[in-house]
Every structure is written in structure tokens, then in C-alpha cells.
Amino acid sequence: MTSTLDVGDLRLAYTEAGAGAPVVWLHGSGPGATGMSNFGGNLPAFADYRNIVIDLPGWGDTPRPELDEPLIFHAAERVCRAMTALGIERAHLVGNSYGGAVAMRIAMRHPERVDRLVLMAPGGVLPADAPPWPVGLDRLFAYMAAAKPSREAMAEFVRLMVHDESLATEELIDERYESSLRAHPELPIPPNFGDLTPDLGLIAAPTLLVWGREDQTVPLTWAPRILDGIPDAELRVLPHCRHWVQYERAPEFNHIVREFLQGGAAAASEE
Template sequence: MTRTVDVGDGRLAYVESGEGSPVVWLHGSGPGATGMSNFGANLPAFADHRNLVVDLPGWGGSPRPDTDEPLIHHAAERVHRALAALGVERAHLIGNSYGGGVAMRIAVTHPELVDRLVLMAPGGVLPEDAPPWPVGLERLFAYMASEKPSREEMAHFVRLMVFDESLATDALIDERYEASLRAHPELPVPPDFGDMTPDLARITAPTLLVWGREDQTVPLTWASTILHGIPDAELRVLPRCRHWVQYERAPEFNHLVREFLHGGATAAAPGERRAAS
């Protein structure tokens, strides 16, 4: 059941499940994205944690207040306020894409709050030669700019998120399309997400980066800056996988993240690559 919490200048929607040490799940910026659409299928594997699955401002059940702040900065402060209101003093943060940028921002501005950090192809760190944009970001920005986006545009976007296009089911496309029509973000294109690059060295939390080798939205070639910028970071790369790692490779993702959150170090499973800084 979706609940809301007062964050001072509005309300943030979230879903809570499980019991144990808190884990906060932060979704991406794609059209139709919500916390549960990104992570709902992963939650059963984390039932021994108190899971807080957030809808970031302007997505899902969370309205977008007027702001001139970069989106990552604005969202990070609202998530911090929400966690304070919910009595969370320390938590693991798991962020996908844009949500990864939000998680990094919280780790910089409120390091006492963050235990461990999991980032799946996080946003907020761009190479110096961008644009041109990867094809996934091109489709994302085109959808945002469309006054009346079509279901076919959504289908094209969803297929770019997965290596195995059979996972881009009609039901998934319909769900994301209908959600995007209900809460289509009114943003400049491209949006001002903010730049986390200068702050990477200030992230003290142990950090796991998880990337799909064939990601066409936030390419693996962009990972190096984050991997070498965060002092305690390691990288796992999953082959035959694009941007939605937690969806396309859910069993491997759940295993990797659980081991990391529990402080364990295991040998890479077949098909994985590992690098550490």
C-alpha cells in the first residue's frame, strides 16, 4: 500500500515492507517510472530488511513542487526529510540511474545517514564529451519533450532498456505508458539533473557499482569516473544486460546486493566481472 510523508514543501509517496535494517530504494527518471515499477520484483529477496521504496518528486505518487534546484539536489533533500520523519537514522541506499545520483548526493550531504551504497549505472556524472547522448538518453529526452507521447514511443524506450527484448512485454509497456500519462514530468529537455563529479571523493560509504555491459543509456564507458572517484568503490559488470539490471538480471542482482549489504565478499558468479578501486 502506498503511503505519503510530509517533507515540508509537499509530500513524498513510498511503499514500506519487511523488517530489519532499513534499505531505501530510489528509482530512475524514465517515463512512467515509480519506485515499485523499478524494484517491486526485487523486494521478496530483501524481506529481512525494512524496505522503503520511494517515488521521487514528480514521479509516481509524489507531486513536483516548483524549484530551480538541480533535480538530484532537490530530490536528495526531500528523501532526507522523509527518512527523518520516518525515524530512519541510518540506512543502505540503492539507486538506479537518476536515483543513483540522488543516493550519491545524500551520501555527500548526510554521510551519517548512509551505511552502504548500491548504484546501478547512476546518473549525475557525465563525460566531458557529452552530448552527443547515448541512444537510450536520446529516447528518454524525446519522450519528455513530446506533448502527446504514443505507446509506440514507450515501447521503443522500454526495448532499449533490456538486452533480451522478450522482457519488454506488452503488460510492462502498457503499465509504463499509462503511468507516464498520469504523471508526465514538466521539465526542460534535457533536465538539469546536477553534476556530482566534483563531490565523488566526499563519498565515504562503501559503494557497489552494478552495470549492464550493453547499457545504451548510461554506458559502461562512463563508469570509470565514478569507480575511481569514490574512495571505497567496486564495480560488477553483468554481460548480456542493458540499463535495467535489477529487472533483467534479478537473481544475480539480488545475490550481489545482499552479499554486499551484509558485508560479505564472494567470488564473482559465472558471467560476472569485478574490478575494485
């Protein structure tokens, strides 16, 4: 069940499940994205954690105020306020795409609030030659720019997110399409997400990067800049997988992330 928190300039929607060490889950920026649409299927594997699944400002049930700052920077501060309101001083952060960028921004500006960081093909760090955009981002921006986006456009977008297109079910397409029609303030295209590249070295938390080898939205060729920039980062690449790693390869993702959160994947660097 979705609840809301007052974070100053808006009420942030979130879902809480499980009990234990806190994990904050941060979704991507695709049309129709919500916290639970991105991560609802993963939560049963993390029932021994206190899971906080957030709808970031402007997505799902969280409104977006008029902004004069980059989306990533704005969202990161609202997530920190939500953590404070929930009595969470420090948490693991798990972020997909845009949500990964938000998680990185929190780790840069508020390192004392981050235990471990899991980033699935995170945004916020572009190669020097972008644009042109990968096909997934191109479709995302086209959908956001459309005055009245169609369900077929959503179906095309969802199919690009997975390597196995049988996972782009009619139910999933309908869910994402209906969610995308909720009215939020318009954004410039492409949106002003913000650039995290100069501050990658500020991330002190042990960091796990997880990437689908066939990702067509934030391609694997973009990974080295982040991997090289974060001092304590490692990379896991899953074959036959595109952008929605946590959905398309859920059993492997759950296993890898649980191992990492329990200290398995980065323990050697901490000893």
C-alpha cells in the same frame, strides 16, 4: 500499498515492506518510472530488511513543486526528510540511474545517514564529451519533450532498457505508459539534473557499482570516472544486460546486493 509523508513542500509517496535494517530504494528518471515499477520484483529477496521504496518528486504518486535547483539536489533533501519522518537515522541506499545519483548526493551531503551504497549505472556524472547522448538517453529526452507521447514511443524506450527484448512485455509497456501520462510540471529538455563530479571524493560509504555490459542509456564507458572518484568503490559488470539490471538479471542482482549489504563485498577494505 502506497503511503505518503509530509516532507515540507510536498507529500512524498512510498511503499514499505519487510522488517530489519533499513534499505531505501530510489528509482530512475525514465518516463513512467515509479519505485515499485523499478524494484517491486526484487523486494521478496530482501524481506529480512525494512524496505522503503520511494516515488521521487515528479514521478509516480509524488508531485513535483516548481524548482529553482537541480533535480538531484532537490530529491536528495526530500529523501532525507522522509527518512527522518520514518524514524530512520541511517540506511543502506540502493539507486538506479537517476536514483543512484540521488543516493550519491545524500552520501556526499549527509554521510552520517548512509551505511552502504549500491548504484546501478548511476547518473549525475557525465563524460566531458557529452552530448551527444547515448541512444537510451536520447529516447528518454524525446519522450519527455513530446506534447502527447505515444504508446509505441514507450515500447521503443522499454525495449532499449533490456538486452533480452522478450522482457519488454506488453503488460510492462502498458504500466509504464499509463504512469507516464500523469500530469506533473514540465521540465526543460534535457532536465537540470545537477553535476556530482566535483564531490565524488566526499562519498565515504562502501560503494558497489553494478552495470549491464550492454547498457545503452548510461554506458559502461562512463563507469571509470565514478569508480575512480569514490574512494571505497568496486564495480560488478553483468553481461547480456542493459540498463535495468535489477529487472533483467534479478537473481544475480539480488545475490550480489545481499552479499554486499551483509558485508561480503567490501569487508576487506573495512578490516
